[in-house]
Amino acid sequence: MVERVKTGIPGMDEILYGGIPKRNIVLLAGGPGTGKTIFGQQYLWNGLQMGEPGIYVALEEHPVQVRINMRQFGWDVRKYEQEGLFAIVDAFTGGIGEAAKRERYVVRDPTDVGLFIDTLKEAIRDTGAVRGVIDSVSTLYLTKPAVARSIVMMLKRVLSGMGVTTILVSQVSVTERGFGGPGVEHAADGIIRLDLDEIGGELKRSLIVWKMRGTKHSMRRHPFEITDKGIIVYHNKVLKITRGGISEVTLGEE
Ligand SMILES: Nc1ncnc2c1ncn2[C@@H]1O[C@H](COP(=O)(O)OP(=O)(O)O)[C@@H](O)[C@H]1O
Ligand SMILES: [Mg+2]
Numbered sequence: 001m002v003e004r005v006k007t008g009i010p011g012m013d014e015i016l017y018g019g020i021p022k023r024n025i026v027l028l029a030g031g032p033g034t035g036k037t038i039f040g041q042q043y044l045w046n047g048l049q050m051g052e053p054g055i056y057v058a059l060e061e062h063p064v065q066v067r068i069n070m071r072q073f074g075w076d077v078r079k080y081e082q083e084g085l086f087a088i089v090d091a092f093t094g095g096i097g098e099a100a101k102r103e104r105y106v107v108r109d110p111t112d113v114g115l116f117i118d119t120l121k122e123a124i125r126d127t128g129a130v131r132g133v134i135d136s137v138s139t140l141y142l143t144k145p146a147v148a149r150s151i152v153m154m155l156k157r158v159l160s161g162m163g164v165t166t167i168l169v170s171q172v173s174v175t176e177r178g179f180g181g182p183g184v185e186h187a188a189d190g191i192i193r194l195d196l197d198e199i200g201g202e203l204k205r206s207l208i209v210w211k212m213r214g215t216k217h218s219m220r221r222h223p224f225e226i227t228d229k230g231i232i233v234y235h236n237k238v239l240k241i242t243r244g245g246i247s248e249v250t251l252g253e254e
Helices: 034-047 063-072 080-081 113-125 145-161 180-186
Strands: 025-030 054-058 086-090 131-135 165-170 190-199 201-214 222-227 230-235 237-242 245-250
Touching: 025 034, 025 145, 025 180, 034 054, 034 131, 034 165, 034 222, 034 230, 054 063, 054 113, 063 086, 080 086, 086 113, 145 165, 145 180, 190 245, 201 230
Parallel strands: 025 165, 025 190, 054 086, 054 131, 131 165, 222 237
Antiparallel strands: 190 201, 201 222, 222 230, 237 245
16 A cells, blocks of 8 residues: 555545655646645645644745745744744745844755755754655756756655655746656656636636656546635546636536
């Protein structure tokens, strides 16, 4: 039997037949505003509620802003940080600014992969993290796509080796249908793609699990919503995108 890590996101574990297989490195790909950051934060918060420590690696936002954003969904992580069960790795500020001086895990030079990995390991050891989110992994190789695969392989060895089930947030442009580039897509154990599609003047959210090593998963595109409490996935509904428009079908009523 496969050991799994439950995302705890309503509807998501049903699509994954119980959760993400333990130690998998999952690419969470999507365009801007598709909900990648919220998905990752909800995954970590739910872990904390189940007694599973985690780390969030902030590459695109100030750690102070990350805490504020999470609190807006009712996910107040400060208590867990004080208890040493949760850590935000600051790979954003480079240690610059007053607020950054109060951060415990700071990557002084985020372009230094060795330093980045060392700080990551320290945070994992200290917290005993079994869940991790790197937001976004694309930031690590945006200016040097040639090393994307080797960076992801290195992260995979370290994180999986330390027993961490990880979400790597992957940025793709609005029009792109891919997941973040061939090297990265093949190295990842799983790929979840989040989408926003505009049809008839309305944006519809949906997600699809493209790949997940070690388990069966839904092969359908499911609609989801972002609410004040986070993401809700409609595992019993399918979003069909055709030339005629988008239609939502409830399974069993097709
Ligand atoms: N409280 C909320 N209720 C509904 N939607 C929200 C709420 N907060 C944020 N959103 C939606 O989430 C989007 C941002 O999600 P985010 O996870 O930051 O996207 P990404 O990381 O993929 O760029 C916003 O553009 C907005 O549409
Ligand atoms: Mg984001």
